[in-house]
Amino acid sequence: MDLNYTSEQEAFRQEVRQFLQDQLPDDISERTQKRLRLTKDMIVRWQQILHKQGWGASTWPKEFGGTGWSEVEQLIFEEECALAGAPRQLDFGLRMVAPVIMKFGSQEQKGQHLPGILDGSVWWSQGYSEPGAGSDLASLRTTAEREGDHYIVNGQKTWTTLGQYGDWIFCLVRTNKEVKAQEGISFLLIDMKTPGIDVKPIIMLDGEHEINDVFFDNVKVPVENRVGEEDKGWTYAKYLLGHERTGLANVGQWKAMMRRLKEIARQEQDDGHAIIENPRFRDRLAQLDAELRALEVTVLRVLTNSSGPGPEASILKIRGTEIGQRLFELAMEATGQDALAHIPDALEPDYDGPLAGSMNATPAAGDYFNMRKLSIFGGSNEIQRNIISKLVLGL
Amino acid sequence: MNFELTEEQQMLQDSLRRFLANEYTFEKRRKIIESGQGTDAGTWQALAEMGLLAFTFPEEYDGLGGNGIDTMLVMESFGRALVTEPYLATVVLAGGLVRDAGSDAQKQAILPAIASGEKLMALATYEHGARYSLAHINTQAKNNSGGYELNGTKTAVIHGGQASQLIVSARTSGDTRSEDGITLFLVDANASGVSITDFATHDGFRTAEINLNDVQVTADAVIGKADQGFAALEKAIDQGIAALCAEAVGAMDAMMEATLEYTQTRKQFGTPISRFQVLQHSMADMFIQAQQGRSMSILAADSADSDDRDARRESISQAKLLINQGAREVGQSGVQLHGGMGVTDEMWAAHLFKRLTMINLLFGDADHHLSKVSDALLTKMA
Numbered sequence: 182m183d184l185n186y187t188s189e190q191e192a193f194r195q196e197v198r199q200f201l202q203d204q205l206p207d208d209i210s211e212r213t214q215k216r217l218r219l220t221k222d223m224i225v226r227w228q229q230i231l232h233k234q235g236w237g238a239s240t241w242p243k244e245f246g247g248t249g250w251s252e253v254e255q256l257i258f259e260e261e262c263a264l265a266g267a268p269r270q271l272d273f274g275l276r277m278v279a280p281v282i283m284k285f286g287s288q289e290q291k292g293q294h295l296p297g298i299l300d301g302s303v304w305w306s307q308g309y310s311e312p313g314a315g316s317d318l319a320s321l322r323t324t325a326e327r328e329g330d331h332y333i334v335n336g337q338k339t340w341t342t343l344g345q346y347g348d349w350i351f352c353l354v355r356t357n358k359e360v361k362a363q364e365g366i367s368f369l370l371i372d373m374k375t376p377g378i379d380v381k382p383i384i385m386l387d388g389e390h391e392i393n394d395v396f397f398d399n400v401k402v403p404v405e406n407r408v409g410e411e412d413k414g415w416t417y418a419k420y421l422l423g424h425e426r427t428g429l430a431n432v433g434q435w436k437a438m439m440r441r442l443k444e445i446a447r448q449e450q451d452d453g454h455a456i457i458e459n460p461r462f463r464d465r466l467a468q469l470d471a472e473l474r475a476l477e478v479t480v481l482r483v484l485t486n487s488s489g490p491g492p493e494a495s496i497l498k499i500r501g502t503e504i505g506q507r508l509f510e511l512a513m514e515a516t517g518q519d520a521l522a523h524i525p526d527a528l529e530p531d532y533d534g535p536l537a538g539s540m541n542a543t544p545a546a547g548d549y550f551n552m553r554k555l556s557i558f559g560g561s562n563e564i565q566r567n568i569i570s571k572l573v574l575g576l
Numbered sequence: 577m578n579f580e581l582t583e584e585q586q587m588l589q590d591s592l593r594r595f596l597a598n599e600y601t602f603e604k605r606r607k608i609i610e611s612g613q614g615t616d617a618g619t620w621q622a623l624a625e626m627g628l629l630a631f632t633f634p635e636e637y638d639g640l641g642g643n644g645i646d647t648m649l650v651m652e653s654f655g656r657a658l659v660t661e662p663y664l665a666t667v668v669l670a671g672g673l674v675r676d677a678g679s680d681a682q683k684q685a686i687l688p689a690i691a692s693g694e695k696l697m698a699l700a701t702y703e704h705g706a707r708y709s710l711a712h713i714n715t716q717a718k719n720n721s722g723g724y725e726l727n728g729t730k731t732a733v734i735h736g737g738q739a740s741q742l743i744v745s746a747r748t749s750g751d752t753r754s755e756d757g758i759t760l761f762l763v764d765a766n767a768s769g770v771s772i773t774d775f776a777t778h779d780g781f782r783t784a785e786i787n788l789n790d791v792q793v794t795a796d797a798v799i800g801k802a803d804q805g806f807a808a809l810e811k812a813i814d815q816g817i818a819a820l821c822a823e824a825v826g827a828m829d830a831m832m833e834a835t836l837e838y839t840q841t842r843k844q845f846g847t848p849i850s851r852f853q854v855l856q857h858s859m860a861d862m863f864i865q866a867q868q869g870r871s872m873s874i875l876a877a878d879s880a881d882s883d884d885r886d887a888r889r890e891s892i893s894q895a896k897l898l899i900n901q902g903a904r905e906v907g908q909s910g911v912q913l914h915g916g917m918g919v920t921d922e923m924w925a926a927h928l929f930k931r932l933t934m935i936n937l938l939f940g941d942a943d944h945h946l947s948k949v950s951d952a953l954l955t956k957m958a
Contacts, residue, residue, distance in 0.1 A: 182585075182645045184878040186577050253577055443953070457953065467950035471872075471894035478871035482579050496864050569863055570856035574836055 184478075186257075194257050201265040204230050208530075210266030214441060216544040218528040219268050221346055227268050228301030237299045238275055245283055245291070246299050252484045260433035264440065273342070274298035274305040278351045281368065281417050285409040290370065294349070306373070308338040308352030308395060309418070316564045318353070319362040319415065323397060325354035325369060332356075332369065332407070334377075334400040340558070344380050344393035347373050357412050368414035370406045377401070385554075387547040388525055422560065430480050430501035435473055438508045442466065442515070445541045449515045456515050469507050476500050492572035495565040502555035502562060513549040516542035523547070579874065581649070588626070589649050595622060596657040602924060605658060605780070614738040614774070614782035615662050615696065624693030629667055633675055637687035644815065648822040648877035655826025658931055660780045662696050662735035668819045669734075669812055670697035670743050673760065677800040677808035682762065686741075698739035699816075700730035700763075700786050701809060708940040710810055711755045715788060717746035723794040724748075726761065726769075729787050734938075736784030737774025740765050744788065748803050760805035762797045763788070779931040807885070814892045817939045818880035821873040821895050824903045824935045828866040831910040831928045835859060838914050838925070855913060862909050865902035872898050890952060897945040900936045907932035 186194070209223045231237045239258045241247020250258065279298050282290050297303030314320045323336025334354055341347070350371050357365030373380070377400040383392045409417055446457035446466060456462050479500070483493055513520050519538025526532055527543045536543060556562045570576045581589065600619060608616045623629055631646050633639025640646075647668060654663065667690060674686045689695035706712030715728025726746050736742065742763045750757025765772060769791035774784050800808050836859065839850035849855055876895035882888040907929040911918035914925045936942070 182579055182581060182874065182878070184577065184875065190577065460947075460950065463953055464946055464950045467946060467953055468897070470953070471897050471949060472868075474875065474891075474894055475868045475871045475898055478875050479867060481577060482871060482874075485577060485579055487580075493867070496867055499864060500868065563857070566857045566860040567853070569860040570853075574856075574859055574863060576836070576840070576850045576856050576859065 184481075186253075190253060190257060193254055194261060197258050197261040198265070200234060200236075201261060201267060204234070205265055205267050206230075209268060212530070213268050214266040214437075215540060216441075216548055217530075220530065224268050224271065225301045228270060231270070232300045237301075238279070240276060241279065241283070241299075245279075245295050253481070256433070256480070256484065260436060263433035263437035266437070269434070271301070271304060271343075273307050273351075274303065277307060277421055278305050278370070281351070281408060281421050282370075284420065285368075285417050287405070287408075289405065290408065294370065297348075303348045304343065304346045306341050306344045306347035306350040306393075306395070308341065308350045308371070310340045311337060312339050316561050318418070319366070321353055321355060321366070323352065323354050324358075325356050325367060325402065327356070327404070330404050332367075332402045332404060334369070334371065334397045334402055336397050338395045338397075339383070339393075341380070341393040341395045342391060344373075344395055345382065345390065347380070349373060350395065351408075353414050353418055356414075360412070363415040365412055366414040366418070367411050368408040368417045369402055370408060371400065371402050375400050375402070385551065387550040388523065389547065389551065391551075430476060430497035431505060432473075432477050432480050432501070435501070435505055435508060436477070438505070438512075439470060439473055442508055442512050445512055445515050448539065449517070449519075449541060451517075456517075462511075462515070466511060469504065469511065472500070473504055476504055492568055495560075495568045495573070498559060499556075499562050499565050505555050506552050509545075509549045509552045512541075513545040516545045520545040585646065585649055588646075589653060592626065592628070592650065592653045593656070595626070596653060596659065600657050600659060605660065609660060609776075609780040612776065614660070614735055619659075620661055621693050623661065623663070624691065628663075629671075629693055630687070630691030632667070633671065633687045633691060634683075637675075637683050638691040639675075639687060644818055644877040644880035645874075647815070647819050647880070648873060651819045651822035652826035652829075652873070655823035655828075655931075656830045658780070658827065658830075658927055662698070662738055662782075664816060664819055664823075665698045665735035665739065666690055666696050669699040669816050670739075670741075672815050673699065673743055673799065673808060673812040676811060677760070677805075679796075679799075681796070682799065686762075695741065696735065696739045697741050697743065698733050698736040698784070699812065700733040700736060700742045700784075701745040701813075702730065702732045704729065704731050708944045709753065710813060711758065711806060712753050713745055713747050713758055714752050715744065715746040717748045717759055717761065719748070720792075722792055723797065724759075724761065724792075726763065726788045726791040726793065729785065731785050732938075733784040733786050735782050736786055737772050737782055742770075742786070743799065744786075745805060745809055746788075750803075755806040757803050758805045758809065759802045760799040760809060761793050762799060763791060763793055767791055767793070777934060779927070779934045781934070810885075811883075811888075813939055814888055815880045817892050817896050818873070818876035820935050820938055821869070821876045821899045824899050824932060825866070825869050825873045827928050827932050827935075828862075828869055828903060828906045831906050831925060831932070832859075832862055832866055834923075834925045834928065835862065835910045835913050838917075842915070849913075858909050858913060862906045865905050869899045869902040869906075886952070890949060893940075893945040893948040893952075896940055897942050897949065900942040900945070903932040903936055904942075 236248055238247040239255050243249035282294055311321045325332035325334045350373050352369045352371055353366050354369055355365055356367040377398040379396040381394045382390045447455045449456045451459050519542035522537030627640055628650055630639040631642040635641050671690050674682055717724040717726050744761045744763045745758055747757055748759040769789040771787045772784050777783050840848050842849050872895035875891050879888045879891035910925050911929050917923050918925050
């Protein structure tokens, strides 16, 4: 047992750090660290810089243009990126649909879709959840009926993150109503420019447009856009959810946020002293710091487990999201009443209007509100406890 | 970066657990505790034969050259079986202190004797009114012609009544709370002026109050340098904390197992109570706490040998903080899920709960360790 990184891993960390120092544009890293809005162009620009370096897809095998890095190397890369203020790469393409296409897709699908994900030119959306089908995903009702060499898709998807920018959407659709819920589902790749698709914004409690409803009205989808076999979509979806869960621990992002929170706590004032000097506040910060450390060690234990991450990964989802939520809660509380003012324009580049307090307060309450989603999506934390009870504890 | 045990470690853990499962049963343990002896000669000798009493001593003193991870394995197994032997007091605390800070002559005289099982020791350092503060030492050591004369009272001396020799911290200079001016002494338990009051603890261990009244020791009884004992004392306590963390992880695992078994057997309303989701989520939370505790115990064990004080202190206090909180939740929930049976002396869960509770009170509770890591945030800032 040895908790030190090997000298190769340390050298790798240095290489990543140097690259970030040289290549990550200042305008992007500053906005990311201060938690201000990024433009689509900034996210694409960063993906292209990574792609040029050959690091566009840190989690992919080499044969598809990925880095072929080990899971520990991926973790180091993510952590360094987060600490340097690199924007989060787009999960929907890179981490969600791509692994499914690689494992279950046709040669044509691989050739058509993977390059656009890698260079950031094609943005993907996730079409899983439906109104009425949240954590009980398999109860979905969007249908795809076969007509010649097409499916005709009808129904509605919801919670579609960044759907307003989506070029393609991967969808779970019902192709067979006669069998058990899980057995009649297929996995379709749909071009969002197809007639009959309508994307409507859902404004979230922070006032932001991040999420959408997507409506399908007699949308024609070629049969060759189905991944794998008809009615086997549930298997592919579960494969994908397994990928999502380990990523939800978010250790790199949270370490960066913890560093930022400590910075905020030294800047924000409490009766003439920095708020970090207030023992009540500082104790909660220290408690969270310790819990984040435990999460980090637990992630490493799960990742280096030779039999691969199992259902224990549910712990990472629960703890990772709880810790993330408390980070943003403390950041809001650190700014106190300055966090009251809602100034969405101040999140945009080139804002030079008035602020109610420091820049720290500008995103604080909105972020706190936004992060309530963490314990709800990706299989709610209650569902994760069900998974632990059934699959780990055998109850 | 790896979390695997070596083949030797795995073998050792297996044979220790087998031994404890066969030889250290609930009933046997109860008899040992009722004897009031605080140790069982047969068990202690068996541990000596397995090499466990010499595990972390250097090879030239009959040791096996192990490290904090080895101590973790032993203590975790002890925690699963609630072993009440004086391992922490003798091997981890006193043995560790002599190993890290003792002279060659002291190591020669002490380590092989501990390794063979013939010598029990204890660390007498905490005092009334100090709570968990290690530097708060009022026991006085006055330099005189023959060496030093010690006067004072020590409390919470784990297994102090069983030890033939004590390590006593005393003040040779400085104010009551100063880290400078603390000196560590070897004191024979039967030396003139030493009076020891031995108590049972709630969890089957022994503790002692020790009074030192004009106790004369020679100059070669000093461990390390006079006035400069604090660093070694603090490191020994940190190693003790790491050991307790591992013991708590073992006890939490055992509580998990006992609770899973009980709830799947016990029926109410015509069904095993484990079918109720409200109980399932409680057990899922216990599992999360136990796993988080395991991560922190590994971190503590990995840091315990380090001489980088700030990094070691941070890891150790973070670990004890989260493990205390986890032990409280796992202990209380474990008893709760056993229902009325959980509060009877008959149930294993009740004994696990008592030990987990006492571990929380040893070497700093959650508040103490939270204040340590919290205040370190300010120092790091400066």
